[in-house]
Amino acid sequence: MSQPVLSVRNLNIDYVGAEGDFHAVKNVSFDIAPGEFFGLAGESGCGKSTIAFAISRLHRPPALIRTGSVIAVNGRNVLELDDADLRRFRWREVAMVFQSAMNSLNPVLTIEAQFYDVLKAHGPISRAAARERAAELLKLVDIAPDRLDAFPHQCSGGMRQRIVIAICLALNPKLLIMDEPTTALDVVVQREILQRIDVLRKKLGFSVLFITHDLGLMVQVSDRIGIMLEGELVEVNDAQTIYRQPQHAYTKRLWASMPKLRGEQTRLEAAP
Amino acid sequence: MSDMTSNAILALDNVSKVFGRADKPVYAARSVSFALHPGRTLALVGESGSGKTTAARLIMREYVPDEGRLLFKGAPMGKADAKALKAYRSAVQMVFQDPFAALNPTHTIRYHLERPLRLHQPDLDAAQRKAAIVELLERVKLDPAQMMPKFPHELSGGQRQRISIARALAVNPQVIVADEPTSMLDVSVRQGILNLLNDMKAELKLALLYITHDIATARYVADDIMVMYAGQIVEWGAVDKVLDDPHHPYTRLLLSAVPDPDRRFDDVRFADELSRIDEIRTQSALPQTQISQVGDNHFFRALPA
Numbered sequence: 001m002s003q004p005v006l007s008v009r010n011l012n013i014d015y016v017g018a019e020g021d022f023h024a025v026k027n028v029s030f031d032i033a034p035g036e037f038f039g040l041a042g043e044s045g046c047g048k049s050t051i052a053f054a055i056s057r058l059h060r061p062p063a064l065i066r067t068g069s070v071i072a073v074n075g076r077n078v079l080e081l082d083d084a085d086l087r088r089f090r091w092r093e094v095a096m097v098f099q100s101a102m103n104s105l106n107p108v109l110t111i112e113a114q115f116y117d118v119l120k121a122h123g124p125i126s127r128a129a130a131r132e133r134a135a136e137l138l139k140l141v142d143i144a145p146d147r148l149d150a151f152p153h154q155c156s157g158g159m160r161q162r163i164v165i166a167i168c169l170a171l172n173p174k175l176l177i178m179d180e181p182t183t184a185l186d187v188v189v190q191r192e193i194l195q196r197i198d199v200l201r202k203k204l205g206f207s208v209l210f211i212t213h214d215l216g217l218m219v220q221v222s223d224r225i226g227i228m229l230e231g232e233l234v235e236v237n238d239a240q241t242i243y244r245q246p247q248h249a250y251t252k253r254l255w256a257s258m259p260k261l262r263g264e265q266t267r268l269e270a271a272p
Numbered sequence: 273m274s275d276m277t278s279n280a281i282l283a284l285d286n287v288s289k290v291f292g293r294a295d296k297p298v299y300a301a302r303s304v305s306f307a308l309h310p311g312r313t314l315a316l317v318g319e320s321g322s323g324k325t326t327a328a329r330l331i332m333r334e335y336v337p338d339e340g341r342l343l344f345k346g347a348p349m350g351k352a353d354a355k356a357l358k359a360y361r362s363a364v365q366m367v368f369q370d371p372f373a374a375l376n377p378t379h380t381i382r383y384h385l386e387r388p389l390r391l392h393q394p395d396l397d398a399a400q401r402k403a404a405i406v407e408l409l410e411r412v413k414l415d416p417a418q419m420m421p422k423f424p425h426e427l428s429g430g431q432r433q434r435i436s437i438a439r440a441l442a443v444n445p446q447v448i449v450a451d452e453p454t455s456m457l458d459v460s461v462r463q464g465i466l467n468l469l470n471d472m473k474a475e476l477k478l479a480l481l482y483i484t485h486d487i488a489t490a491r492y493v494a495d496d497i498m499v500m501y502a503g504q505i506v507e508w509g510a511v512d513k514v515l516d517d518p519h520h521p522y523t524r525l526l527l528s529a530v531p532d533p534d535r536r537f538d539d540v541r542f543a544d545e546l547s548r549i550d551e552i553r554t555q556s557a558l559p560q561t562q563i564s565q566v567g568d569n570h571f572f573r574a575l576p577a
Contacts, residue, residue, distance in 0.1 A: 043458040186319030186485055191529035192549060198537055213458060216488070217531035243533050257463045259492035261515070261532055268463050268492070 004031035005174050005207045006055065006073055006094075012066035013050055013059070024050050024063070026231040032175065035201060037208045039218040039239070041254075042228030048211050049099075052179045055209070056094050057086060074174060092122060095168035099180040102160035105152040111138075111163055112148040118170050137166040141196055158189035165197065169204070176201070177209045182217075194221055215258055219243045227251050280307035280343070281479045282331065282364065282447050287340035289326055289503075299503040300326040302559060303340070306498055306505065308447055308479035313470075315482045315494035315511065317526070323503040324483045328449050331481070332366055333357070362392045365440035369452035371432035375424040381435055382420040385409070388442040408438040412468060430461035437468060441476070448472070451483045466493050487530045491515060496569070499523045502557035509570030519564070519572040521545055522556040 013025035025047045032038045040048045053059045055071055057078055071078045073093050081089055098104055106114060115134035119125050125133075135145035141162040152160055161181065168176060178197075182190035198221060201208055212218050218225055219239050226236040227248065235248040246252045257268055284304050292298040300323050308314055316324050329335045330342065333349070341348045344360060368374040375384060385405045389396060396404065409416040412434040424432055433453060440448055450469060454462040470493055473480045484490050490497055491511055498508040499522065507520040518524045528542040540546055560573035 043460060187487075187531070188319060188525060188529040188549065190531075191546070195537060214531055215459065216533045219533035220531055220535065221537060254459065257460050258533075259463075259466075259488040261488050261491065261530060261534075265492065267467065 002034060003075055004072075005034050005036075006032040006209070007070070007075075008051070008055075009070040009072070011051065011054065011069045011071065013047070013054060013069075014064050014066060016062040016064050021064075024231050025054075028228075028231075028233045030226055030233060030236055032207045032209060034174070035205050035207055037198070037201065037210060037221060037223045039210045039212070039222035039225040040228060041212065041215055041218050041225060043213065046228040047231040048228050049179055052096065052177050052209065052211055055175075055177060056090055056096050057081070058096070088122070091118060091168070091173060092171045093173055094175045094177060095171070095173040096177040097161075097164055097168055097179065097181045099183060101164040101181060102157050104164060105160055107152050110149050110151055111155075114163075115148075115167060115170060118167055122171055133170070134166075137170055138163070140169065140200060141166045142192075158185055158193065161185060161189075162193060162196070165193070169200070169206075172204065173206060175207045175209060177211075179211045180213070181210075183212070183214075190217070215254060227254070280309055281345060283307035283343040284327070284330060284337075285341045285343055287330055287337040287342065289330060289335055290338050299323075301330065301337075302503040303561075304330075304503075304505055305340075306508070308481055310446065310477045310479050311473060312496065313473055313480040313482055313494045315484060315490035315497045316500060317484055317487055317490050317497060318500035319485060319526075322500045324485075324500055325451060326503070327500070328366070328451050328481070328483055331364065331447075331449055333360065358392075362443040363445055364447040364449065365443060365445040367433070367436050367440050367448060367450040367453045370456055371429050371436055372424075372456070374436050375432055377424050379423070380420065381409075381422050381424070381427075384424075384435060384439055385442055388439060392443040404442070408442055411441065411472075412438045413464075414438075428461070429457050430464060433457065433465050434468065437465075437472070441472065445478065447479045447481070449481045449483070452485070453482075454489060455484070455486065462489070469493060487515065487527065499526065504556075504560060504573065506556060506560065507572040509566070513567065513570040517566065517570070518542075519566055519570075520556070521548075521552045521575065523572070525549060525552050 009029045011025055011028040014021040015024050028051065042048050050063060054065055065079060069079065112131055112134055116127060116130045119130045119133060131148065134148055138145055138147060143159060143162060147155065182193055197208065210222060222239045224236065224238050225242045226233050229250045235242060235251050242251060246255060259268065284306055287301055287304045288299060289301040290297045291300055304327060306314065316327060318324050330337060382405060385408055386401055389401050389404055405420065406416040409419050414431065414434055454465050457465060466489060469480060472478055482490065482493055494511045496509065497511040497514050498505045501522045507514055507518065507523045515527065518527055524542040525545040528540055528546050545552060555575050558576055560575060562574045563571055564574050565571050
């Protein structure tokens with residue numbers, strides 16, 4: 001296997017508190033290969049978003065990454081980057097689509113201005129060239145270039161979400177982190193967006209770290225899946241295997257608590 | 273849907289609700305008809321903005337229909353007087369989407385359950401009220417002694433939703449409208465709430481309107497299902513018939529977009545619909561007056577030619 005895009009080793013993250021620390025991420029290790037769609041699943045509070053933020057070093061106190069943890073992106077330990085390196089690293093190597101990203105656009109700037117912001121921060125570029133690049137990026141996510149002069153409130157939620165994804169792709173990142181990117185959208189829009197991401201990652205070759213609590217969706221789109229429980233990564237396997245032959249008791253209970261779309265309907269018991 | 277209104281406890285009969293300017297009306301509900309029956313669950317599914325919550329608000333009498341009638345036990349609800357309104361409110365209760373916002377953070381659980389009892393059953397004395405609260409908490413599978421003195425912030429999301437359900441049950445309702453009651457809960461907790469709603473429906477012979485965008489949970493709890501788009505109910509009937517053999521293009525689109533672990537992205541159920549998303553949206557938003565019957569208890573609206 002070629003060098004992984006992301007390699008997490010012995011990641012330990014604590015939330016430091018006055019009355020003792022909360023060990024939110026416990027000794028987590030996993031890799032994401034180039035072009036791979038990796039899903040991270042688990043309930044709220046299991047530590048999945050904490051990991052996502054740590055990868056781009058966006059975690060803030062009281063979160064503390066313990067010494068001995070390694071987060072390597074293309075072989076470079078992110079935890080050792082200085083501020084200047086970190087600025088170059090974000091967006092260019094790892095871009096992140098946040099939960100409710102559609103609300104992360106600046107309401108008083110046009111879409112074009114928001115593309116320009118990102119592009120000019122990462123290299124000299126003329127306004128005209130930036131506009132051209134922005135139009136190209138919008139086309140990638142199926143949005144007409146005339147939207148460049150629109151303000152966020154003039155676009156639908158799904159459209160705003162796709163614009164954020166287009167901005168994230170502006171500097172050709174090697175890894176796109178998506179933390180519950182479609183939770184606030186309805187299923188048809190969700191499908192449109194994820195299908196688009198799937199096509200783009202095959203075309204552009206980036207990897208995806210996809211975080212969701214929608215397990216059905218995760219099995220459908222991911223190549224491999226990691227299941228988290230209370231800060232631990234309890235099972236990692238390819239999507240179909242983890243769905244059809246889950247090994248860990250918790251994974252089995254998760255599938256068992258999921259209502260089915262077809263076939264026999266049995267009373268499901270909640271996973272404790 | 274005339275056959276559905278017989279022995280119904282609650283029905284919307286050809287109800288429309290229009291917002292916006294007169295020259296540019298927006299139909300939040302367009303000729304909506306359905307009926308709720310004791311001991312049966314009707315699921316209302318559709319995307320955000322399709323009019324699901326408008327339907328709930330029409331039932332809760334927060335909105336007055338611009339056209340059509342709201343029937344309660346067969347009688348049209350017009351401008352009811354205060355007494356009739358109170359009787360209606362205790363017969364028709366609602367469980368909301370956000371269990372974090374639905375409870376008052378400054379009051380105990382006991383207070384939340386005591387208040388509806390005081391208002392709707394003023395004859396009860398303190399001991400009887402307490403007994404009623406204990407019974408309600410036991411019904412929603414919570415420990416009464418432990419729960420009563422607690423405040424909402426001390427409870428998990430699932431526990432809060434159980435309290436919301438207990439509060440709705442406090443006034444002995446005949447109809448419960450549950451608007452996305454599990455969408456803010458984790459999968460593992462969700463199941464417990466759905467089972468609870470199912471049990472309540474069966475034990476108390478409640479008529480349940482379950483509003484959701486989650487088709488899989490709709491299939492789990494409902495007997496009948498309605499698919500709503502742009503204010504119109506485009507397809508309805510027995511839940512398995514509609515989901516196994518969808519006829520309206522929007523229903524097909526919706527079902528092909530539902531996350532399905534048994535199908536990869538390239539393995540698509542209604543590929544044609546998925547490639548015509550914008551066209552189907554445009555067409556399905558037009559008024560569709562012609563209703564076609566597929567079979568026993570399965571109907572859809574035909575797109576205009």
